[in-house]
Amino acid sequence: MSEPIPLPLDLPELDLEVAGGARFRRSVLPSGVRLITEDVPGAASVSIGCFVPLGSRDEADSEYGSSHFLEHLLFKGTPTRSARDVALAFERVGGDFNAATSREQTVYHARVRDHDLPLAIDVLADMLTSSLIEHDDFETERGVILEEIAMTDDDPIDVLWERFYATHFDEHPLGRPIAGTRESISATKRDGVVEFYRRNYRPDTLVVAIAGRVDHEAAKIRLEAGLRAGGWDLDTPRAPTPRRDATVLARPARERFETLDRPLEQTNLIIGMPGINATDQRRNVNGMLHHILGGGMSSRLFQEVRERRGLVYSVYSFSATHADAGVAGVYAGCLPSKAAEAIRVIRAELERVATDGVTDEEMADARGAGAGAGALALESNVARMHRLARAELVLGEFIDLDGSVARLNAVTADELRSLAQTLVTSGHTIEAIGPLTDEARTELEALR
Structure with a gap:
């Protein structure tokens, strides 16, 4: 199957065979819970x-840091399981379990043997519905999160990326550190986080994605039983929470340039620009462009800046997408004495790809890399699980490997050059940390 599978929120059931013989199934339950599986x-x-579908961008100022706080707290115990019981449930069967918070969603995930899936469903459903968030646990995790923030503040690369996002997005919540700040976490009240939890963790917001050896019907029965046991009302009909508005975020057309002077051995810098949003139809064009520009050891930036000139240890291009905004750019780290020349070469490569486009050979290599990486990713059930969730939460369509390869093959050189021109001429956000010579500063200011 090469055509994308639409995932309308009002379609109760889907059952299809996809590339590689996997079985794709999706159920939108009357309660609004969505279950999407891929039986491999x-x-x-x-x-x-x-x-x-809730992350740091969704928090009011008084709630800032609550999504990430909950990522910690939901492992601390329920009326029927202590924190140790939660950990033992997965570890005694050799499973992996964890959680993660991003700017737009929070996920609680596990990987187990196929016959231990019922156990994983039971424990995760218990955590989602019935976490106690006791006062002592809350204060303990406050300390843990403050340590996590302090660790980030000690890492200049982490500081660089957080400052870059803050500078690029100005006062918009997308620019805030996901974990919060020392000030916001110190001021957070338990009752506020509990209220945030009860208000946002509910049937119509929940998406459960399962990939591997899975019986969809058995998983659905077990999931509903687990959510009911935790007190969730699954009998009242609800529509699933709509996907995020993809209207492109308005961003003032101005240049941004910030430097942080720290006593480091290297100058670390990001030359950023507005990118595409998560549902932009140029997603495959964008992926191929970044592979060619700075996606690996054969990329233009790596070959020119590191291999031929030895100016850096690390240089790459990047692209991050959100529902209504994106960001793209180049990262490099080098000795202060080499920074000015590295910036000149990077700028020349950006201008060259925007003006001259890419070669047929580069396009063929990028297509092969995209198809190969897609196939290798499917060897991982974790990657398949995240692909299912992205299809449901973000894209509104599921695309199997055959469809992805077909879209890669449809990308043209004109599309690549057009996107490169758009990105390179859209205004730069420049962030640097570490020693910055006057010559390097002049080169960066020339990008503005």
Whole structure:
């Protein structure tokens, strides 16, 4: 199957065979819970993720840091399981479990042998519905999160990326550190986080993605039983929470340039620009462009800046997408004495790809890399699980490997050059940390 599978929120059931013989199934339950599975022939394990479409950008100022706080707190125990019981449930069967918070969602996930999936569903459902968030646990995790923030502040690369996002997005919540700040976490009240939890963790927000050896119907029955046991009302009909508005975020057309002077051995810098949003139809064009520009050891930036001139250890291009905004750019780290020349070469490569486009050979290499990486990713049930969730939460369509390869093959050189021109001429956000010579500063200011 090469055509994308639409995932309308009002379609109760889907059952299809996709590339590689996997079985794709999706159920939108009357309560609004969405279950999406991919049964992979021959798999001996299964990955499950419980996704809540809520992240740091969704928090009011008084709630800032609550999404990430909950990521910690939901492992601390329920009326029927202590924190140790939660950990033992997965570890005694050799499973992996964890959670993660982003700017737009929070996920609680596990990977276990296929016959341990019922256990994983039970524990995750218990955590989602019935976490106690006791006062002592809250204060303990406050300390842990403050340590996590302090660790980030000690890492200049982490500081660089957080400052870059803050500078690029100005006062918009997308620019805030996901974990919060020392000030916001110190001021957070338990009652506020509990209220945030009860208000946002509910049936119509929940998306459960499972990939590996999975019986969809058995998983659905077990999931509903687990959510009911935790007190969730699954009998009242609800529509699933709509996907995020993809209207492109308005961003003032101005240049941004910030430097942080720290006593470091290297100058680390990011030359950023507005990118595409998550549902932009140029997603495959964007992926191919970044592969050619700075996606690996054969890329233009790596070859020119590191291999031929020895100016850096690390240089790459990047692209991050959100529902209504994106960001793209180049990162480099080098000795202060080499920074000015590195910036000149990077700028020349950006201008060259925008003016001259790419070669047929580069396009063929990028197509092969995209197809190969897609196939290799499907060896991982974790990657398949995240692909299912992205299809449901973000894209509104599921695309199998055949469809992805077909879209890669349809990309043209004109599309690549057009996107490069758009990105390079859209205004730069420049962030640097570490020693910055006057010559390097002049080169960066020339980008503005």
